[in-house]
Amino acid sequence: MQWFEGNAVAVLLQRFRQGDREAGEQLAESVSTIFIRYFARRYANRQVVEDLAQEACVRLLCHLPALQQPQKFSFFVAKVALHVHRAYLHHRYTRIEHRYEGMEATAPADFADLELDLERALGRLPDHHQEILRLKTHGFTEREIAHSLGLSRDSVKSIVKRSRKKLKIFLCA
Structure with missing residues (x-):
């Protein structure tokens, strides 16, 4: 199934809302390659790419009930990827800042x-x-x-x- 086929997305989304876990898994599986490509363009580390793609799939499933218009599924997927990417960057740079926490800043004499x-x-x-x-x-x-x-x-x-x-x-x- 192509992830951008509107009618198929609407059917799977409806089934997922009715409690069909398999429909949710099919939706996540159909976009997992999209997520992998998205993150692979940004990171060379395969493990990071796979972790981010998996995180995006989990978030997609968690927030899927909020999607009211199945025709906006592709925008929803892009938004999830963007939010996962931002969260990763925020976490990454927060860890970098913590490395320097507690270190005394040295300034020139003048x-x-x-x-x-x-x-x-x-x-x-x-x-x-x-x-x-x-x-x-x-x-x-x-x-x-x-x-x-x-x-x-x-x-x-x-x-x-x-x-x-x-x-x-x-x-x-």
């Missing part, structure tokens, strides 16, 4: 001077440029900054780029 230089350079920028850069460094997106300041996203993007360029000039001079 770190205070560098911070002072940066504050002076920031002080040379217009106030609204400083505000935009500070918001950007605190993790706000350009869209959020634009919305909060009543500017267009393109304006914020341009100001960030020009301000960083000016800071570089001020700091290197």
Whole structure:
């Protein structure tokens, strides 16, 4: 069975909702190669690919009852793969951060001077440029900054780029 055949998906989905486990297994089996291809394009480690594909199949089965429109099954499959991928990346990078937890950060002796230089350079920028850069460094997106300041996203993007360029000039001079 092809995973994208709408009528077959609708029939299997209906059977699965009625408690037919075999229908769920057929759905998962039909998309397992899709998941394997998706993850194989991103990772060379075969074990990681197989683990992620298996996780995606499990999540697919867990969340399948939420799918109301069988014609959107392919989008549902893609969404499951994307969420599994994001979860894996989040877990992977969280583990990397934990490796460095508890390690004392060592700074150069003149770190205070560098911070002072940066504050002076920031002080040379217009106030609204400083505000935009500070918001950007605190993790706000350009869209959020634009919305909060009543500017267009393109304006914020341009100001960030020009301000960083000016800071570089001020700091290197």
